[in-house]
Amino acid sequence: MANESNLFQELVSHCKEYGYIFQSSELYDGLSAVYDYGQMGAQLKKNLRDEWWKSMTQLNENIVGIDAAIFMHPTVWKASGHVDNFSDPMIDNKDSKKRYRVDHLIEGFADELKEAGKTTEAEAIITSMEALIGKDDYAGLKKLIEDNKIKCGISKTCNWTDVRQFNLMFSTEFGAVASENEGDNIVYLRPETAQGIFVNFLNVQKTGRMKIPFGIAQTGKAFRNEIVARQFIFRMREFEQMEMQFFVRPGTQMEWYNYWKEERKKWHESIGIPAAKLRFHDHVKLAHYADAALDIEFEFPFGWKELEGIHSRTDFDLTQHAKFSKKKIQYYDNDLNEEGKPYGNYTPYVVETSVGLDRLFLTVLSLAYANEKWTKEDGTEDSRVVLRIPPKIAPTKLAILPLIKKDGLPEIAKELLNECKGSFMCFCEEKDTIGKRYRRMDAIGTPFCVTIDHQTKEDQTVTIRYRDDMRQERIALKDVKKLVLEKIS
RNA sequence: GCGGAAGUAGCUCAUUUGGUAGAGCGAUAGCCUUCCAAGCUAUAGGUGGCCGGUUCGAGCCCGGUCUUCCGCUCCA
Numbered sequence: 233m234a235n236e237s238n239l240f241q242e243l244v245s246h247c248k249e250y251g252y253i254f255q256s257s258e259l260y261d262g263l264s265a266v267y268d269y270g271q272m273g274a275q276l277k278k279n280l281r282d283e284w285w286k287s288m289t290q291l292n293e294n295i296v297g298i299d300a301a302i303f304m305h306p307t308v309w310k311a312s313g314h315v316d317n318f319s320d321p322m323i324d325n326k327d328s329k330k331r332y333r334v335d336h337l338i339e340g341f342a343d344e345l346k347e348a349g350k351t352t353e354a355e356a357i358i359t360s361m362e363a364l365i366g367k368d369d370y371a372g373l374k375k376l377i378e379d380n381k382i383k384c385g386i387s388k389t390c391n392w393t394d395v396r397q398f399n400l401m402f403s404t405e406f407g408a409v410a411s412e413n414e415g416d417n418i419v420y421l422r423p424e425t426a427q428g429i430f431v432n433f434l435n436v437q438k439t440g441r442m443k444i445p446f447g448i449a450q451t452g453k454a455f456r457n458e459i460v461a462r463q464f465i466f467r468m469r470e471f472e473q474m475e476m477q478f479f480v481r482p483g484t485q486m487e488w489y490n491y492w493k494e495e496r497k498k499w500h501e502s503i504g505i506p507a508a509k510l511r512f513h514d515h516v517k518l519a520h521y522a523d524a525a526l527d528i529e530f531e532f533p534f535g536w537k538e539l540e541g542i543h544s545r546t547d548f549d550l551t552q553h554a555k556f557s558k559k560k561i562q563y564y565d566n567d568l569n570e571e572g573k574p575y576g577n578y579t580p581y582v583v584e585t586s587v588g589l590d591r592l593f594l595t596v597l598s599l600a601y602a603n604e605k606w607t608k609e610d611g612t613e614d615s616r617v618v619l620r621i622p623p624k625i626a627p628t629k630l631a632i633l634p635l636i637k638k639d640g641l642p643e644i645a646k647e648l649l650n651e652c653k654g655s656f657m658c659f660c661e662e663k664d665t666i667g668k669r670y671r672r673m674d675a676i677g678t679p680f681c682v683t684i685d686h687q688t689k690e691d692q693t694v695t696i697r698y699r700d701d702m703r704q705e706r707i708a709l710k711d712v713k714k715l716v717l718e719k720i721s
Numbered sequence: 722g723c724g725g726a727a728g729u730a731g732c733u734c735a736u737u738u739g740g741u742a743g744a745g746c747g748a749u750a751g752c753c754u755u756c757c758a759a760g761c762u763a764u765a766g767g768u769g770g771c772c773g774g775u776u777c778g779a780g781c782c783c784g785g786u787c788u789u790c791c792g793c794u795c796c797a
Contacts, residue, residue, distance in 0.1 A: 241790085249732065249747090261770060261787050314797075322795095324722070400797075423797075456797085467796085519797055608757095616758075636754045663749095667757035674757095683756060695756060702757065 240533035243601045244464055246617065250676050252276070252597070253465060265469045272676055275627035275657065277472075277593055280503070281451050283625060284474045284587070287499055288449040295447035295476065296440055300428025302453060303406065303419050308427050311556035312549065313520055314401060314420075321370055323377070324393040325384035332384075334373050334395055335365065341382045370395035402455045402469075421455035426584060428452075429477045430549045433580075434561060437479075444563055444580055445488065447478040451589065463534055465590045472589040479580040481565060482547065488583045489524055489544045496540055496585050497528055504622035505595060511536065521548035528587075530595050539595060540587035547579040554579070596621060600677060619677030620700055623720045628678045629656040630716050633669050635685040637662040644684045644709075648694075652713050656720060674699055680719065682712055 247253040252273035256266035269277055289297040309315045321334045338361045345354035357380060364372040373395045383390050406419040422428065429448045436448050451474045465471075480488045493512065501507055513536075515525040523546050527538040554561040565575035597619065605615040623629065632648050634641035642662050649660045659678060661669055666683060673681050683695040688709060696712070697704045707715065 245732075255788085258788095262789080264788075312797095462790095521797090614758075633756095635756070638754085665755065665758080665760095667755090668759090670757050672758090685756075697756075704756070 239601070239603070240464075240598070242603060243533070243598060246601065246619075246675070247273070247597065265467065267465050267468060272627045273593070276596070276621065276625065276677075277589060279625040279627065280592055280596065281472075281474065281589055283503060284499075284589075285449070285451065287502075288447070288476050292447065294442070294445065295449055295478075296436060296442070297449040298429065298432055298436060299452065300425070300432060300450060302422050302455075304422060304427060304431065306419055307556050308431060308553075309401065309420050309423075311552040312427050312430075313552070314423055321365065321373060321395050323374070323395045325389065325391060334377075335361065337382060338373075338377065341380060400457055402457055423456050424454050424586075425450050425452045425473045425475050426477060426549070426586070429475065430553055430582075433479070433550060434559075437563065444565060445478060445480045445484075447476050449474075449476040451475075463532075463537075465594050466532065466534075466537065468590060473586055474589050474592075475584065475586040477545075478583045478585070479563070480583060481575060482578055482581045485544045485546070485581040485583055486524065489542065492583055492585050493526060493528075493542050496542060496587070500528065500530075500539070503596070503625060505530065505599065509599070510539075513538070519543070521545050530591075532594065533598050537591075538588075539591050540585065543584045543586070545582040545584050547581050549582060550579050596625065616671050616674050618674040618699065621677040621679070623679040626677050626679050626720075627657060628659045628673075628676065629680060629720055630658045630712070631669070631673045631678045631681040632658060632660045633666060633681055633683045634662045635666060635683055639686065640689065641684045641686075644688055648682070648684070648709065648712060652716070655713060655717060670697060670702075680716055684709075 248255075250272060251270035254268045254270055255262040256268050257263045285297060288295050323332055323334050323337065325332070338357060342354040342357050345351075345357070357376070360376055361373065364376060371394075374392065377392060377395075378390060381390055384392075401423050402421040403418045404421065406417045429450055432448070436442060437446075451472065453470060454473050455470050457469065478488055478492065497507075497510055497512070500510055509531045511529050511531075513527045513529050515522075515527070518525055522543045524544040526542050528540040528542065529536045530539040550561045553559075561579065562577045563580050564577050567575055569575050600619040600621045601617075602620065603615070603617050605613065608614045621627075630652060632645045632652075634645045645660055645662070649658050652658050659673070661672075663669075670681060677699070679699045681697040681699070683697065685695065688694055692709045693706050694709050694712065695704050696707050696715070
């Protein structure tokens with residue numbers, strides 16, 4: 233474990249050193265739990281996003297993609313439950329430093345009263361609490377706790393901080409001019425991309441003439457004001473989701489849930505993640521909107537963690553939006569049921585697949601990173617750091633290296649670059665010894681290097697060198713582009 | 722958020738008890754022309770995380786702050 237932990241630290245350093253990931257605003261000492269993608273990282277991230285987008289929207293005739301705005305009407309988050317269900321007032325005990333949800337603390341005290349036979353008093357406290365929470369009266373809640381001398385279970389004291397609201401969503405002012413009534417102009421940065429899909433359900437279904445079952449896919453940024461940040465880009469305040477909401481006929485959701493569960497695991501394997509490093513983890517405690525949920529977990533260097541979530545969200549979201557918008561959100565199903573009659577109008581059920589792009593990025597890099605050491609034929613030690621990123625998602629596909637920088641070799645390299653650069657990302661370099669250049673390409677994960685030498689001028693062949701096993705072979709110059717295209721498809 | 726540790730060049734680290742910072746690697750330019758790092762020459766890079774205090778004088782002592790790491794807590 234210590235070894236793996238060191239390896240993870242090495243990977244984090246490597247990401248910075250080779251332009252994959254930088255801490256946000258590092259110039260100003262950084263911003264906690266926010267990271268920037270550098271020149272290599274941005275390309276790798278885009279390649280992963282493109283693979284996902286293609287697998288969803290191009291390879292499935294019944295899935296289309298949208299790009300909803302990050303800003304949404306504030307009522308969206310009331311309907312989704314994010315405002316009320318996920319923003320509980322908290323209080324800390326100053327002696328034990330233990331943090332409690334205020335409702336849990338008071339309910340726990342009420343339970344004790346009941347056990348002591350003081351049922352009436354218990355009920356009175358619960359009633360007052362609910363009234364205070366409903367009014368967002370935090371001072372009142374603190375007074376309620378103090379008046380009842382509710383103690384911390386650990387320190388047994390009643391030395392509490394003020395009741396505080398923990399903001400789980402980021403909010404911002406909408407409109408250039410501040411409103412006279414504070415709060416009027418508040419909009420939230422979306423904490424999940426899913427709601428942008430739900431509120432566009434009718435738009436997409438009608439304009440795209442979509443028939444159930446069908447899916448709407450979307451990639452985009454989401455924002456969560458979580459309490460702490462850990463594990464590099466695994467947990468960030470600003471992150472990117474790749475979500476697909478699949479709308480199905482009620483009663484068939486478990487069938488689709490199981491379908492997507494398997495389908496998504498297969499997809500991860502298709503981009504090079506070994507099956508042995510993936511597993512399913514069923515949720516025991518379900519969120520308010522789900523009737524089934526599981527995580528696809530990956531064995532990160534710091535343990536098994538969620539990479540993707542598959543949730544059966546029932547008709548919760550569409551029903552909520554229908555209620556809050558006072559619009560009818562339903563689908564008329566012309567397919568015939570067992571009795572030979574159309575299924576008719578209903579609110580579709582939803583199966584969600586939601587993968588964290590940043591987590592996927594970390595997955596790919598943690599699998600790819602290796603610090604290798606070996607003994608050469610002459611007995612000396614040699615080593616290299618290599619990123620074995622699968623060729624189809626590697627940021628740079630091909631490095632073109634003239635063996636020396638004269639005798640017309642750079643010119644041949646330039647011609648090859650011009651031939652290839654329209655088809656995939658290339659990198660050309662004529663500085664330093666060839667070995668040094670190979671190592672640099674290993675470090676950034678470039679899967680193929682071709683070297684132009686004097687023989688190239690005579691017989692139009694080049695050396696191609698493979699990153700993964702450092703094997704070299706001689707191929708025709710004119711076949712380079714074709715060969716790389718084959719390997720990255 | 723709490724507790725512990727840390728922060729010196731892009732990276733890894735020095736600077737013996739307080740006396741205005743060095744090396745290796747890397748980078749850049751040039752030489753050499755060599756198919757798997759570590760040949761030669763030169764150059765650039767640090768108001769020692771930041772702010773304040775003690776002191777004639779602080780990278781070093783003290784306080785605060787920011788960030789990171791480890792553990793706890795939290796995680797729709």
